[in-house]
Amino acid sequence: MTLLNRVREVAVQRRDNRSDWILFGTMLTLSGLGLLMIYSATRSSGTFSMERQMIFVAAGLIIFVLASNIDYREYRSMVPLASGVILALLVAVLFFPAIENVNRWIPLGFFNLQPAEFAKVVVIVALASLLAPRNPARDELGPRSLSWAKIGQAALLVAIPGYLILREPDLGTTLVFGFIFLTMVFVSGATWRQMVTLLTAVVLGSIAVLRLGLLSEYQILRLQALLDQDLDPQGVGYQLIQSKNAIGSGQLFGKGLLEDGTLTAFEYVPEQQTDFIFTAVGEQLGFVGGVLVLAAFAVLVWRLLVIAANARDRFGALIAVGVAAMMMFHVVVNIGMTIGIMPVTGLPLPFLSQGGSFYMSMTLSLGIVNSVWLMRTPVPGENQLT
């Protein structure tokens, strides 16, 4: 009985609010498109990859529904526990056998868990908890300032998991943390001066990382490949060339979905169903399809910012902002990589790329934000962007 009571306490008191159907609908559309694209890129070896992703989509949707129906404010007390678990997993992952030379996965038999994906959600919630005042009296959404001490704590909060993930190595995910941190600190009220100082520190830090050789050889090679795309035509350079060829040859309207004779059909783009899934969109659906996908992501990010603006407290608002930053960074870096304006960092495209941990962590984060929407102020309008 106590458990049932607890469930009742945690469950969202719906009042008159309804879920953000635009958010949900966009997510569902992108997921469906993702399945289609994964099939198109792997169809020569059957439907296995698509079927596997369908399981993850189903699990991800359940996670979304569950997360939507839990009052997000409950997470605040769970931050220490969740942080502990995720740090333990991030350490543990380094001791599991490497897959393709990187220690990113914990094999669970039926699927490989990628703790770094869930770490993004935990870090967003933890940052929101740190940056939002605990005293409800001070928790109004007006202007406020942020102390350097607070910023330092926040930096430490992202640096620890960020460093562990860099060790895997997974430079892309570490960079996501950096972007989430900067965005959330900015929205939390950092002054221009603080932002400039932080950005300078990030630039100097990046130079230091390059100079001190903290990056592995292949990461440097990928950065060089971006600058000189004829470099390493067998490896990363080849991937980039094929990626741009696939997207470019799609032209305005694309070659047609599941059309024969495409680079997608011939599997010319390495890792197409995961990191390079956007090439399948660009080649088969053309510029029009690519822009529609960009628009869908824009809608998603727009809804996240609207939810932030309508949140009942700063904690909820910061969660929505953090998730928006995460989505944005993934979209820009991933699509930018496929069209040759970003380095190859191995960041997947939300809802489209194949991958279980990543898909479920994305739906989890949107579920939490949907909970923020459901719990928003009963009298909307005051702080709305819309």
Next chain:
Amino acid sequence: MRFAVRLSVLGFIFVGLFSVLGLRLWFLQVAEGPAIARATEEQTWIQKSTHALRGDIRDRNGTLLVTSQFVPAVVVDRTFVQPEQREGLVQQLSALLGIDPGELDQMYEDANVNGRFQVKTVEPQAAYLINERLDDLPGVEIVKIPERVYLTGPTLAHVIGHLGLPNAADLEENPDLPPDVRIGKIGVENVYEDYLKGTSGLQEYRVRGGEIIAQRPPVEPESGNSLELTIDLDLQEVVELALEEGIALSNSVKEAGRADGQEFFSETKNAAAVVIDPNTFEVLSISSVPDFDPQQFVTGIDEETFAQLNETRAFNNLAVSGLYPPASTFKAITYTVAEQENLPFPSDIEGVNAADRLIHCDGTLELPNLEDGSPQVKDDWYEPANIGWRDIHGALEQSCNIYFWSVALGTWQNRETVGENIIQDWAKDLGYGSATGIDLTNEVGGVVPTRELFEEWAQYQIDNPDEPPRLDRSRLEAGSPFFGGDLMDFAIGQGSFTATPLQVATSYAILANGGQVMEPRVVSRVVDTEGNLVRSVNSPVLETIPISATVRRSLLTDLGRVVTNGTARAAFEDFGEGLDRVGGKTGTGQAGSNRDDHAWFVGVAPLDDPQYIVAVVIEEGGSGGRIAAPVARHIMQYLMGNEPTPIVEGEDTD
């Protein structure tokens, strides 16, 4: 700043980022799209080139020497192998072919993602066995690939040459060369590569999921053109055998000599010979010992065997790349210049009768002071006996060094009027000092010593003191590094003078044909698969050197005297019928300290209308009259229709 304002700022930044992505997408797909689409369309077609059959090589009588045939080969096409099938395929195939699985896996790795690679050629039975099991072996094909067949083995190996995979330099020169195609490395296989290789065919298809889904009409390969050599295979076999016997003769003479307490430095191993038609400059035979079997390069030659053969100079065609002092064979040229140009005789020297152009051949020539450090007494090391007063005819017959030294000395003393380089210029006109331009690989030119060349060398030596010196140090300190003694040594084919056996043969050919200079040739015609003429490789007369009929006739007569009365008399004793119709000149070349002399003989036949020039050199073989002349005699017997008699020791002459 209010929270909502900060959110708006964020929103604007995000809109900006989306715009960048959209603009770049427009640029890539709409602005550049059509061009990219055209380029990528071709990329989805897999191109497979099919090798053409290389052309045949025949001798002058139409005897087939080299041909090509299709043999079955096991090829793996990675396009049709799914990644999970790789390991099983490597295991099965390596077991079937009896090769190391690790090696096969490496070959697989080295081929590109959609690449093809040839594992090995197989016997027809093995091909049949594998063919039966193709269903279990994804990506494996049995294809027919052309393979070279050398029907004569090592015979004529240096002319034919061999094939090999292109090296870095070949690929740089010809970037379109497929790296797995074998190309001619030396010999006519190399020189006539463009005619022999034919045109590769092309197959283009599209593959998806291991299945061919579309094909373009294939382009069939075109076989290469065939060569007809000027070489006579029967003669070539006689010559090659004769050289081997000459080497054996030289070694047995050395062994007997050592038993008598004589000193010899080396074992005789190398020899070369050229037979050329002086009227057309067609090479009838060209040989170098030792040789190699070009067939060894077809299946692939192991490094150890290659190194061993290379060590013995088996790949060097010494007839065009071996440099030797032409020695007394050059006296025929000095003879011609002296007669044709009426070279002055030296004055005020004992033993010289300038008026009657007679020299007292008593083994010693006492010189006046040449004021350049040359030895004041020159001893004829080979003809120390006193053979009395000699005119030029008798001097050539007995190869009298004193006589030809005197001719050079007279030239030196009168260099202001006749020109110091008159003999060298003749030598150069006759082809010494530069490659003849024969259609073979690695030909060298040799050295004709002149004052200009020595001065060049001296300057180089002063500028590059660390490199091995070419001239003696004392010469650098003299006023000029070229002395009168150098001209005298040159006139008897010694000193710094070097030439290839081919150059010696062609110089005699020019003397014999009355002065016509041509480029020697080993290929006469290129014909296509139907036998139609593609190219006729005839040699035009490049230049005619004025040699009077009297001088030419007198030289030929005196060359005849060499074999009947002179230095080659003993070697030609059992020539048989027609001895009076052949002639030649012996030569014994000083090779330097601690090396045995090179044995030379250059033959001309028939003297009344020369059809053959035969040049033979046995490297460090000893005396020309003793070792080389019997070899040449044996070959000339064959050429003149006599039954060749055994190669036995001749007389020890210069």
